[in-house]
Amino acid sequence: MRLILLFACLTIPGIGFAQESEVAARAVMDEFLSAFNARDEVRWADTLHFPHVRIASNGVSVEPSKQSFVAKTDLEQFAIDNDWDFSEWDSMELIQAGPDKVHFKVVFSRFNPQGERYVTFDSLYILQKIDGKWGIRARSSFAP
Numbered sequence: 001m002r003l004i005l006l007f008a009c010l011t012i013p014g015i016g017f018a019q020e021s022e023v024a025a026r027a028v029m030d031e032f033l034s035a036f037n038a039r040d041e042v043r044w045a046d047t048l049h050f051p052h053v054r055i056a057s058n059g060v061s062v063e064p065s066k067q068s069f070v071a072k073t074d075l076e077q078f079a080i081d082n083d084w085d086f087s088e089w090d091s092m093e094l095i096q097a098g099p100d101k102v103h104f105k106v107v108f109s110r111f112n113p114q115g116e117r118y119v120t121f122d123s124l125y126i127l128q129k130i131d132g133k134w135g136i137r138a139r140s141s142f143a144p
Helices: 002-008 017-037 041-045 066-072 075-082
Strands: 048-056 059-063 086-097 101-111 117-130 133-141
Touching: 017 041, 017 086, 017 101, 017 117, 017 133, 041 066, 048 066, 059 066
Parallel strands: 048 133
Antiparallel strands: 048 059, 086 101, 101 117, 117 133
16 A cells, blocks of 8 residues: 555656546546446447456456447347336445556446336446546446
8 A cells, every 4th residue: 555655646746646547437437327328339338448348147248349349239229128217326436546447346226217226236347548548448247
């Protein structure tokens, strides 16, 4: 912990790399959920880094490219199949942060068209900064 604090003091005066990384990564997380709720597959994919990894439903999926991710994703059909209208972050806790990677422990809920919360899931999101751009590299969720 002391080592992290020492390096944090060597970056932007008043803001350590961990805090700077967290702020940037939270912005990506907020855009991820906003795009998901808007049912905008392209915008949603823009928040991810590829290859993108998802660990869920007793399996691991690796999406090699943005194009393949968008082609396989139909958020309108997801909404119909799950009686889903929108999702919210219930909590987002920073677990670890470095200058180019952040881990968040999150809890999110899904809501039906009547605005009723019908399910809540724990997840882990790993974000990376690649070529100056933050994106979600991997998600591990208890959601199906």
